[in-house]
Structures are given as structure tokens and as C-alpha cells.
Amino acid sequence: MTQLAEKSSLLDSSFMARLDQLDVLSRKILAGKLKGERRSKQRGQSVEFADYRNYVVGDDLRFIDWSIYARLDKLFLKLFLEEEDLAMYVLVDVSKSCDYGNPHKATYLKRVAAALGYIGLVNYNRVTVAAMSDSIVAETGALRGRRRVAGMLDFLNKLEPAGPSHLAMACKRFALGHRQKGVCIVLSDFFDKGGYEAGLRYVASGKYDLFCVQVLSPQEIDPDLQGDLKLKDMEDADTAEVSITQPLIKQYKANLNAYCLALKDYVTRRGGTYLFTSTAVPFETLVLNYLRERGLLG
Amino acid sequence: MPNLLNPIPAMIAAGIVVPALLLLYFLKLRRREFDVPSTLLWKKAIQDLQVNAPFQRLRRNLLLLMQLLLLLALLLAFARPVSRVARRAGKLTVVLIDRSASMSARDPDLKGRSRLDEAKRRAKDLVSGLSTDAAATVIAFDDSAETVQPFTADVGLLKRKIDAIEPTDRRTRLKLAYQLADAQTKFDPDQLRSNIKPEVHLFSDGRALDTDDLSLVGNLTFEPIGSNQTANLAVVGLSAKRNYERPTQVQVFARLANFGPEVKRTDVQMSVDGQVRSVAAATLLPDRWTEAERQASEQAGVFARDSVEFTLDLTQSAVIMVEQMNKDGDALAADDSALVVVPPPKTLSVLLVTDGNYFLERAVGSLSLKDPATVTPAKYEAGLGTTYDLILFDRYQPKALPQVGSFIYFGTVPPGLKLSAEQRDGKMLADVGVAGVLDWQRDHPILRGVSSLSKLYVSDPLRLIVPSDAEVLIDGTTGPLVVLYRDGTRTHLVVGFDLLPSTWPLIVSFPVFMYNSVQYLAVGSEMNVRQSFEPGATLRLPRTALERAGGADLKQLRLIGPAGTTVHPVPAIGEVALGPFDRVGTYKLDPPVPSYEQFAVNLLDANESNLLPQTSAPAGIGQTLIGTGGQSRLELWWWLIAVGGLPLLLIEWWVYTRRVHL
Numbered sequence A: 001m002t003q004l005a006e007k008s009s010l011l012d013s014s015f016m017a018r019l020d021q022l023d024v025l026s027r028k029i030l031a032g033k034l035k036g037e038r039r040s041k042q043r044g045q046s047v048e049f050a051d052y053r054n055y056v057v058g059d060d061l062r063f064i065d066w067s068i069y070a071r072l073d074k075l076f077l078k079l080f081l082e083e084e085d086l087a088m089y090v091l092v093d094v095s096k097s098c099d100y101g102n103p104h105k106a107t108y109l110k111r112v113a114a115a116l117g118y119i120g121l122v123n124y125n126r127v128t129v130a131a132m133s134d135s136i137v138a139e140t141g142a143l144r145g146r147r148r149v150a151g152m153l154d155f156l157n158k159l160e161p162a163g164p165s166h167l168a169m170a171c172k173r174f175a176l177g178h179r180q181k182g183v184c185i186v187l188s189d190f191f192d193k194g195g196y197e198a199g200l201r202y203v204a205s206g207k208y209d210l211f212c213v214q215v216l217s218p219q220e221i222d223p224d225l226q227g228d229l230k231l232k233d234m235e236d237a238d239t240a241e242v243s244i245t246q247p248l249i250k251q252y253k254a255n256l257n258a259y260c261l262a263l264k265d266y267v268t269r270r271g272g273t274y275l276f277t278s279t280a281v282p283f284e285t286l287v288l289n290y291l292r293e294r295g296l297l298g
Numbered sequence B: 001m002p003n004l005l006n007p008i009p010a011m012i013a014a015g016i017v018v019p020a021l022l023l024l025y026f027l028k029l030r031r032r033e034f035d036v037p038s039t040l041l042w043k044k045a046i047q048d049l050q051v052n053a054p055f056q057r058l059r060r061n062l063l064l065l066m067q068l069l070l071l072l073a074l075l076l077a078f079a080r081p082v083s084r085v086a087r088r089a090g091k092l093t094v095v096l097i098d099r100s101a102s103m104s105a106r107d108p109d110l111k112g113r114s115r116l117d118e119a120k121r122r123a124k125d126l127v128s129g130l131s132t133d134a135a136a137t138v139i140a141f142d143d144s145a146e147t148v149q150p151f152t153a154d155v156g157l158l159k160r161k162i163d164a165i166e167p168t169d170r171r172t173r174l175k176l177a178y179q180l181a182d183a184q185t186k187f188d189p190d191q192l193r194s195n196i197k198p199e200v201h202l203f204s205d206g207r208a209l210d211t212d213d214l215s216l217v218g219n220l221t222f223e224p225i226g227s228n229q230t231a232n233l234a235v236v237g238l239s240a241k242r243n244y245e246r247p248t249q250v251q252v253f254a255r256l257a258n259f260g261p262e263v264k265r266t267d268v269q270m271s272v273d274g275q276v277r278s279v280a281a282a283t284l285l286p287d288r289w290t291e292a293e294r295q296a297s298e299q300a301g302v303f304a305r306d307s308v309e310f311t312l313d314l315t316q317s318a319v320i321m322v323e324q325m326n327k328d329g330d331a332l333a334a335d336d337s338a339l340v341v342v343p344p345p346k347t348l349s350v351l352l353v354t355d356g357n358y359f360l361e362r363a364v365g366s367l368s369l370k371d372p373a374t375v376t377p378a379k380y381e382a383g384l385g386t387t388y389d390l391i392l393f394d395r396y397q398p399k400a401l402p403q404v405g406s407f408i409y410f411g412t413v414p415p416g417l418k419l420s421a422e423q424r425d426g427k428m429l430a431d432v433g434v435a436g437v438l439d440w441q442r443d444h445p446i447l448r449g450v451s452s453l454s455k456l457y458v459s460d461p462l463r464l465i466v467p468s469d470a471e472v473l474i475d476g477t478t479g480p481l482v483v484l485y486r487d488g489t490r491t492h493l494v495v496g497f498d499l500l501p502s503t504w505p506l507i508v509s510f511p512v513f514m515y516n517s518v519q520y521l522a523v524g525s526e527m528n529v530r531q532s533f534e535p536g537a538t539l540r541l542p543r544t545a546l547e548r549a550g551g552a553d554l555k556q557l558r559l560i561g562p563a564g565t566t567v568h569p570v571p572a573i574g575e576v577a578l579g580p581f582d583r584v585g586t587y588k589l590d591p592p593v594p595s596y597e598q599f600a601v602n603l604l605d606a607n608e609s610n611l612l613p614q615t616s617a618p619a620g621i622g623q624t625l626i627g628t629g630g631q632s633r634l635e636l637w638w639w640l641i642a643v644g645g646l647p648l649l650l651i652e653w654w655v656y657t658r659r660v661h662l
Helices: A002-007 A013-019 A066-072 A105-122 A146-158 A167-177 A197-203 A246-269 A283-293 B007-029 B040-052 B056-079 B115-128 B155-163 B175-187 B189-193 B291-299 B358-365 B377-381 B509-524 B543-549 B631-661
Strands: A035-054 A076-084 A087-093 A126-132 A136-139 A182-188 A208-216 A228-233 A239-243 A273-278 B032-036 B092-098 B135-141 B145-152 B199-204 B219-224 B233-242 B249-258 B264-272 B275-284 B307-313 B318-324 B337-342 B349-353 B370-375 B390-394 B405-410 B437-440 B471-476 B480-487 B490-495 B539-541 B556-561 B564-569 B576-578 B585-590 B598-601
Touching: A013 A105, A013 A283, A066 A076, A087 A105, A087 A167, A105 A126, A105 A146, A105 A182, A105 A208, A105 A283, A126 A146, A126 A167, A136 A167, A167 A197, A182 A197, A197 A208, A197 A246, A208 A246, A239 B040, A246 A273, A246 B040, A273 A283, B056 B631, B092 B115, B092 B155, B092 B175, B115 B135, B115 B155, B115 B199, B135 B155, B135 B175, B145 B155, B145 B175, B233 B318, B233 B337, B249 B264, B249 B275, B249 B318, B249 B337, B264 B307, B275 B307, B307 B318, B337 B585, B337 B598, B349 B358, B349 B377, B358 B370, B358 B390, B358 B509, B370 B377, B390 B509, B405 B509, B490 B509, B556 B576
Parallel strands: A087 A126, A087 A182, A182 A208, A208 A273, A228 B032, B092 B135, B092 B199, B199 B219, B349 B370, B349 B390, B390 B405, B405 B490
Antiparallel strands: A035 A076, A126 A136, A228 A239, B135 B145, B233 B249, B249 B307, B264 B275, B264 B318, B318 B337, B437 B471, B471 B480, B480 B490, B539 B576, B556 B564, B556 B585, B585 B598
16 A cells, blocks of 8 residues: 555555545445445345345245244245445546646546545445546546556546546546446536536436536636736637726626536536535545535545 | 928827827737636626626727717818918018908907907918018008018017007008019019019908909918808998088988898987987898899898988088997997088178168178178179178169179069069069068078067068069068079079068067078088098198188197097198098097088998908909918817827727727
8 A cells, every 4th residue: 555655646645544444425326236345226145134025936945034934924035135336437627727726726636536536446346537628538447446546546647637628528428438327426627618517417317426526726716817918728729808807806706606506506406416626625625524524425 | 292280299299199009009919828727707707797887888889989089070170171281481471461441340250359350360370480581571451552561581570560550441452462562572682583482471351442453473372351150230321411402401311231141120320419319220131142032031021221311400510420220240340330521501701782771780790790791782883792602682683693692682683583573664563552471481491480470561562573493481461572592503582672661670580580591591502511531531631721720820730530639730831631541430620620620531331341251362363271260270170180089099999908808
């Protein structure tokens, strides 16, 4: 673990130790693929009782509830919940717009993704980390187990912010490629001129338990600009000529607030969870406190 | 090469405006670039602010409005291409300033100043632009011309001389002024050395009397002064004359004209020695109207009444003034009134031809006449009496009469006339007995004041044969008693009875009759009133008149006129010339010179009273500076561009750039 931490600047060892105590929670009970540590919708061989059913010929006699037979003189079969693994998808925005801010937005996003991936892996969940900009630009494939942590961190380390945002295309590609139900965590600034609605529509369906974490830098939340400026969009080189005035800043903040609220509303109404954070918030605080409060981790 | 009229202000303005514009331009270009993750929210914020900003709709229109205003300003400036260029002083400049009567008009658009003041202002403006190697001369003219200042390069001196030009009430004649302008140019040594054509600037309203016969060497620029909307009512004609039949009665005719743009009604007031005697109304159609307009006006019920007539009785010297009273908006005062001087009745020299008549002698002696004389018929026939104005024949019919004069006959008739008495055997027949008075003409001047003649009885009156053109003043019970008869230049008053056997000398009516008769015949000896002089006229006092006024003792004469008093020395021999009279009004001589005690100077000139300025140069010589408003209005347009247009352009630019900001 120490070696791992040394390899990666994304996670340090003490923090990893604290992460070991956490697990990814899903509000939905989802079917898994492999035997795991998580309750599944399927009946199986765990210790947790689920239901009774009538005995039919051929059933395993070991699961007959003899106490009931004694009282009622009828054969009932005890059913137990199956414990399976959980599919966990982490979508990290690596568009050019994330290459901004102090603390750096892309770094922050990658660290959150690394932390979440780590938690997923150590709890034997099936973790997929995907990088998106105008599409899915890179993907780890399904990872499982603590041994995969190093590979995941390597993957994240190699990601560099580039290209424009196209949430709709990225989410569509992702949803088509991952039919397994699971927890889907989208880490992004959600600044997409085409709108976030079209993209989130794909991942807010019943298939996924959706978590949206919007990460903005303090410079975006409270711009410290002055004078007559020609603002240049980092992604598409679009420009806006502005003279910074108090009303303009006020209006910008109001618009940002409205934008975030609309996003939250959109996500919440579709059964997802929305979390807003600034890169000024310490990454540990976000993971250990905020994500736990919102029920993603437990 | 275009002339720069205001080069220094223009350069200052350019120095301010051009860098300002460039600065704004570069400010826009040098907008600092700044990378942001997304312009999404910024653009939205700009849009929101623009939508919510107050007057944003107006601001969009503001740009249009200002562009329109700017365009309008430029178009206005473009529509008035006349500039001070045309008034630019040349190397040799002749300034002609009209100081005639019409230049005293105070046009409404000149704000209380006269046309002459405006002409002087423009002329000073012209000479201000004189370059150092140029010279100018100033000539003031009316119907004469005077070099106010010969050629000089001293601008200050030129301005002082222009300021010193005084208005006159004289008429406008250009020929002398043009000749003087040419003469001045020839006298200039520079002109002899070079072939430079002088620039002649004419500041006038252009109404000259002699536009047919003009020539000028220099390049003339005519700058019309005055507005065509100026109102002026004028007395353009005045005549007064005594009634031939009744010489004490004076008839005054006045004709008025309206040179303004609208129909005017006015009261015309006649005053005698300052006392108002009568008022009449006049309705005046604009002189500039065409016949069709006049007819339309008459169809609308507005009829022109442009002449008035007054009648009054005058036996004394008097000054009659006719004045139009509608002074509201009237631009020229000199033609509002006209004067006529009525001379005093002539003091008569009277000769009484009688063999002795106590009553007549007393009556003649009491009339304060000049040199009354009494002679016998024999002495009269010996050759006396031809120099007397009035001769009274008492019971004596003369053999012959002088060719001119007035005559009163008592108990006899004049010889050889239609008016005679019935005769038999060479003797005049008389009705035997006493006759009374049947009737008399109570309103005749000779019988005015005669209260009653009912107590007049006469003895043996003549049987008078009265022609139809004679006037019977008193009718007796037997026939005409007193008859007035004119015979060419002679006037005869025949009393057809002997005074001595009558009651007349003993009743009051006799001295009244005698007084009235002498007055009447004296007035009748000079039928004409003194006609007035026109402004600019001169008066020569003949030696005989000077002799009568004081002869050798008369050393000087004081002429008291409307412009003040002038003193004229009287030489021992020869005549005295007075004038020219520059201003209208009455003039008095002190001491009074017989026949010239008082005289009037009247404008009475429709051409001068017509204040409508000419729009083209007189006689078509030279160019006309278009735009009668002159320089002040032109400068306003320049200011409009400078103060209005350029800031408008800058504001427009600002608004345009602000559209992106907010």
C-alpha cells in the first residue's frame, strides 16, 4: 500500500487507510454478476433470510424449515438473499475546461475518482473508471479487488484534460457499453454548451444509481476579474467581450447559482443525488464527510 | 484650394477630437484576453443584463437617433454651402456701405439693430480678415458717395471709420458710389503697379434708383441686408393746396403704402403745429402683392384704401403733419410721417383811393397793414398804385387796373368786366330809395363772424349785372349788394353801394367784414403752400430774401433742424446755400428769412420705403452672396457641426461599444 501511495500522487497512504473503512452504498438493491459481499435481488446462499415458498419436488431438502413442518404439517422452503458484487462506474470529465483553477480542477476530479475507485476495489466491487470529454476517451474496463488499485491509479494519472465537452455523446456511449446495473458516479463541471440534460438522460434511467458531483474552482464561483476583457473559451475558443462591472459579476453569480440549482433539480427528480463542491474544499473533507452525508459512501 | 475660415479653432478641435477617437478605438482593440473554462455563463449574464437594463430599447434607438441627428446636421451644413469664403477680403478691397434711409430700418431678425449697424458689423468682420499685405478703403453712400477712409492696411483705423458712419434719410444711388470706388482704386499706387482687380463688397439692401446705368471695374460681391418679412407702412405721397374758390381752406392729400408681407390697417393722423386735428383710417394691401392676390383679397371683403384727404381752414402759418399711427412692427420711422409748411398770409400793401371817407380811412388804418396809403383819384391816375397788393376804390371807377392784384370797390364797379352796373348815358344807374338785406352767405370766409346784417340799410344801391361765375355774398331787397368776382389773376370784391349814406359803418359787422376781406384777399394772393424738399436737397437763399431779412446786419444764419443746429455765415454779397438736408423733419431759420422761415424735408419715396431687399446684385453686376442672414447664421451651422455633430459622433460610438459591455 505504501508503494502504491508512492506511485500515485492522487492518494496518500494514511488517507487510503481511512478509506479502507468505507464502502460504496447503493440505495437500490441491484443484481450483480459474481458472488460478492453485497445483497442481491437474487435468492441465494447467504445467511440472511428472505422469504418462504412451497416445496416442490426437486428442491434441496436442506432448506426445508422443519419447525414449520412440525407445526403445520406442510413443507416450506426457506429462501435466503444472495450476496453478489456491485457494479460501480466512475465517469471523470477530462475536457479542456477542467484544466483550470487553483486548486486545479482536473487534479481534484481525478483524486475524487481515485478515492472512489479505491473504495470500490477494496470492497470487491466491479469498478469501471471512464474518462470523458466529447466522448468516452479512455476506460479501465471492469476492475475488481485490491490488486487492481495500482492499475486504476496509473490510468487516472495518465489522463490529461483536452478537447471540448460533449456530455450527451459521452453518456450515450457509456450507457450503450455498460448494460450492467450499478452505481454511476459522474464527476464533472457540467459546463456543456449543448446542455447537460441530453447526457444525463442516459445515465439517470433505472439502470444506474446516479451520483452527480459538480466540481468548480473558486475562480469560477467567485471570479476575480477586472477591467475590459476579452474572455476566451478554453474549449472552443469562443470569445465574449466584457467590461467587468459589479452588476455583471452579480448577474454571473446569479446565473451560476441558477445553473447549479437547475442541475440539482434535474438530477434529484430522476432519483439521483447531486453534490456541489469547490476545489477549495479539501478533498479529504469531500470524500470522508460530504459523500458520506449524501449516502454514497458508508 | 479651399479657404479655411476658422483654421485655428478647427485645428484645436481636431487636436482634441481625433486623439480621443483614436484612443477609444485602440482601447477597444487592446481588450485583454483572458481564458475561462466556458463563456456559457458570461454570455448569458451579458444577455440578461441587456434585457433587463432600463432604456435598453431606447438605447438601441438612441444609436439610430444619433445617427439621424448627425446626418441631419451634416445635411443642414451641406444645404448651406455659402460661407465666409465669399466675403474674404482681397488684396485690394473696396467696402461700400449703404447709409440711405432704408438702411435705418430695424428688421425683426436683427434684434433691435438697424440694417446699417448690421452692414457695419459685416464690413468690420470683412476688414478683420485683411491680410498684412492687403489694403482696404471704405465708401459710404446714399444718393451721394463719400470716401470715409482711403486705402489703408490699418484694420483698427478702418474699423473706427466704419463705426463712425452715420445714417441719413437720403435716397440710394449707386452710380456715384461705383464711380468713386473705381476712382479710389486708380489712386492706389499698388494698383498702378499691378493688375490686381479690386474686390468690391457692397453692403446694402440693394434698392437703388439708378440700376440702369451702372458700371464697375472691380469684382463686386453684393451682400443683401434685411429680411423680406419686415413690415413697413409709409407715407409715400403728400400734397397740400389751398382751395381755389376758398383760399383759406387747405386740402391735404396723403397716399400711403404697405411694404410688409401682410394686410395692415392704420389710423392716419393729421396735426397742425402739434395739435391733432383729424384722424382717418386706411387699409393697406401689401405692395408686393400681385394683381390676382389683390383681387382675391377684394373678393374676401378686404378693400384697399391707401389715400386719405383732410380739409382745414388756415389763415396763419402752420406746419401740417400727416402721420400713420400703426407703429407696431414698423421697421422704418423716417417714412411714418410727412410734413408740409403752410406759409403765413402775405402782409398786404393797401392803397385807398378816395376823395375822403372817414370810415374807410379808419377801417384801413386799424388793420395793421404794411404801408397803408391814401390817395385821391387824380393822383392814382397819375401813375401810382401799380405796386400795391390791394387797392380800395371808394366811389371812383378807375380808368384801368393793374394786371394782378386784388381790388375792393365801394359804390362803383370795375371797368371793362362782365361784372358791371346798369348804365345810362355813361352813368351808373341806382335804385332810388332805401334797401335792406335779404340774405347773405353766412359760411363764406369774408362774412364769417358777421352775426347779423338785418340792421344794414343802404341808400341808392347800384343795379349790378352779375355774371354766372361771380359769387353774390350779400343779396339786398333790390338786388345783389356785395359780389366776389375773379378775373384771371385779379380778384374783385364789389360793394354796390356808397358807405356814407348807409348804416354799415356804424354797426359791428363792418370792421369784421373789412378784416375778413383783407385776410381773404391776402391769402388768395399766394395760393400755393410751400412744397417740401427731398432728403439730400440743398436750398439757395437769394440775395433779395437775405436783404429783406436783415441786409448788411445779417452776419450769420442758424439752421435749426431735426439733427441739431448748424450755423451758416452770410457773406456780404451773393447767396447762401443751405444743406444738403440729411434727415427728414422741419427746418427753421433764425433769424427768419422771408419766404424761407420754415420748410419741411420729407422722404416720400416708395423706392426707399420699400424694405424688401434685392436678391440679386444691382444691374446684374457682380455676384450675390446667397443667404441674407449673413455670417451669424452661417457661423451657427459651423458651430452646429463642431459642437453638435462631433460630440454626437463620439456619443454614438460610445453607445455602440457599450452595447457589448452591459
